[in-house]
Amino acid sequence: MSLTVDKSKLRALQWAIMENVSACAILPLMRIGDELGLFAALAKVGPCTSETFAQAAGIDERYAREWLYALCAAEYCSHDEDFETFHLSAEQQAVFADEDSKALMIGAFDILVGNVHGINAIAKAFKTGEGVNYGDFHPCVFQGTARFFKPSYKSNLLAKWMPKIPAATEKLEKGGRLCDVGCGKGLSTLLLAEHYPEASFVGIDIHEPSIYEANKEARRAGLSDRLCYDTADAESYVGRYDVITFFDCLHDMGDPLGAAKYARSRLHEGGLVILIEPSAADHPRENMSVIGQMYYAFSTMGCVPTSKSQKVGLALGAQAGPQRLSDIMREAGFLNTEVVFKNASNMVLACST
Numbered sequence: 001m002s003l004t005v006d007k008s009k010l011r012a013l014q015w016a017i018m019e020n021v022s023a024c025a026i027l028p029l030m031r032i033g034d035e036l037g038l039f040a041a042l043a044k045v046g047p048c049t050s051e052t053f054a055q056a057a058g059i060d061e062r063y064a065r066e067w068l069y070a071l072c073a074a075e076y077c078s079h080d081e082d083f084e085t086f087h088l089s090a091e092q093q094a095v096f097a098d099e100d101s102k103a104l105m106i107g108a109f110d111i112l113v114g115n116v117h118g119i120n121a122i123a124k125a126f127k128t129g130e131g132v133n134y135g136d137f138h139p140c141v142f143q144g145t146a147r148f149f150k151p152s153y154k155s156n157l158l159a160k161w162m163p164k165i166p167a168a169t170e171k172l173e174k175g176g177r178l179c180d181v182g183c184g185k186g187l188s189t190l191l192l193a194e195h196y197p198e199a200s201f202v203g204i205d206i207h208e209p210s211i212y213e214a215n216k217e218a219r220r221a222g223l224s225d226r227l228c229y230d231t232a233d234a235e236s237y238v239g240r241y242d243v244i245t246f247f248d249c250l251h252d253m254g255d256p257l258g259a260a261k262y263a264r265s266r267l268h269e270g271g272l273v274i275l276i277e278p279s280a281a282d283h284p285r286e287n288m289s290v291i292g293q294m295y296y297a298f299s300t301m302g303c304v305p306t307s308k309s310q311k312v313g314l315a316l317g318a319q320a321g322p323q324r325l326s327d328i329m330r331e332a333g334f335l336n337t338e339v340v341f342k343n344a345s346n347m348v349l350a351c352s353t
């Protein structure tokens with residue numbers, strides 16, 4: 001069958017591709033800028049020539065200048081009219097140069113670079129249908145996941161999400177116990193521990209290097225007496241809890257139903273599970289957006305292979321949607337499952353029996 005090409009549709013598609021290609025082209029420059037501290041150096045120096053910037057950053061001027069031009073074209077860097085001096089605006093500093101900013105976005109580029117490193121293993125998995133262990137991903141993936149989610153947890157967890165779940169906040173204010181399953185490097189658990197001084201906290205994850213770093217952070221924050229992290233999987237951790245959380249990880253698990261049932265068995269009477277998942281609608285047609293493109297791509301490179309590497313290998317994907325997640329929780333015995341918060345990037349489900 002011969003297909004007729006509609007020229008205007010073709011042009012529109014080509015332009016959409018060019019925009020994506022251009023965005024992808026900047027990827028290695030973002031990683032290099034981050035790794036060599038170029039954003040921090042530019043923020044520190046303020047408006048400067050490429051020579052002054054190169055000197056301050058300890059890099060070659062010619063590379064510095066080309067990097068600056070590329071970033072200016074992307075509107076990631078500011079400049080004077082004649083492109084003689086360069087600087088980061090307050091907003092550009094907030095997203096690229098301030099590690100503690102609630103607007104930080106540089107971590108996304110870590111994940112993207114990590115995913116590029118993972119291409120060979122994932123391409124092989126496409127053919128075999130097998131999974132790839134989370135621990136076998138490139139280290140950029142672990143660092144990027146923690147850094148990319150950090151601003152959202154800092155902005156939303158205590159100010160917007162927990163207030164929507166009064167049953168959980170009451171328990172934690174009175175000194176309850178919380179287990180954060182699939183906690184990664186543990187920022188979500190640490191923020192909760194700082195906020196609820198009467199309660200005690202455990203974070204568990206299958207990824208030992210993340211748990212090691214999480215415990216280091218707990219010590220640094222002086223919280224080790226009531227916050228600890230253990231290497232365990234979602235069906236082998238010990239203890240009984242008032243609240244069990246899954247931050248952006250239930251869909252990564254091979255057996256989310258098994259994990260939900262196990263969580264139920266670990267809850268005290270009246271306890272509850274909180275799920276934080278990537279925001280999604282139930283039908284793929286409703287996820288065809290900029291955010292959907294990113295999540296389906298992350299999911300192909302990370303969530304699906306992780307899940308397929310584990311028992312059952314359900315591979316829910318990052319865009320499973322609230323209905324599918326609620327069905328799983330109900331099947332596990334959480335008869336009251338409600339989406340209590342949703343924005344462009346996250347949704348929060350509170351689940352009780």
Ligand SMILES: C[S@@+](CC[C@H](N)C(=O)[O-])C[C@H]1O[C@@H](n2cnc3c(N)ncnc32)[C@H](O)[C@@H]1O
Binds near residue numbers: 134183234
């Ligand atoms: C996308 S990361 C999210 C990490 C962390 N919750 C956060 O929000 O930054 C998913 C995490 O789930 C963990 N994970 C995957 N399968 C698991 C399982 N069966 N049991 C426990 N953790 C698991 C991974 O090791 C990884 O740290």
